[in-house]
Amino acid sequence: LWAFPRVDSLAIGIASKHGKRKNYKVMKERLLRFIERYYPGMSKTISVRGAYIPFFSAKDIQDMPICSRNWALIGDAASFVEPISGEGIYYTIYSAEILAQCILEKELALYQQLCMKHFGKNLVKASQVFKYFYQAEFMEIMIQMAEVSLLARRIISGMISGSLDYLSWKSRFRKEFFKILGDFIFNANITIKKEIVTNLFKLSPKYYGLFSRNKIS
Structure with missing residues (x-):
């Protein structure tokens, strides 16, 4: 979800990689439920508009x-x-x-x-990394590591905000790896440790190419 405040209104939207037209109704209903939950009554006065964002290979x-x-x-x-x-x-x-x-x-x-x-x-x-990024296990690992490691939070927030580009984040991660590992060992409780390790084993071997020195194709 995203929100853009305007002078006399608030633009709220929902983005999904499921860009097929058959999903439009489902996404619209989900958005309206969200608005009604947090802004009661507003869903009846809004206008619903949208456009497809083209993603290229x-x-x-x-x-x-x-x-x-x-x-x-x-x-x-x-x-x-x-x-x-x-x-x-x-x-x-x-x-x-x-x-x-x-x-x-x-x-x-x-x-x-x-x-x-x-x-x-x-x-x-x-x-190239898009197909890896939004898998559930990978997302959970990032969120869990961000919870226990300041360095991990900085790298992840930099990727999302755009201040750390995708050409350099791997080298940054490799540089800080042992510090992040230390945060994981000393800051994470036993539950988070188990969840992260479990998710790591669930990941396809292809994911480890994200952190290798080889180019992803």
């Missing part, structure tokens, strides 16, 4: 042409959406700034290359 982000001789795409249309958080406004503004500079300098052909240089590689990496 790593290959699409790398290979899809986003400009030519007399045209260019920015933002969502250019595949610039962060697939884990759904963030797109930042990349729309950033790509527009790059495009404007390319137009001013009459170097439109460099637009795609510059976008990939400044933020495209991070989107590619996010697209």
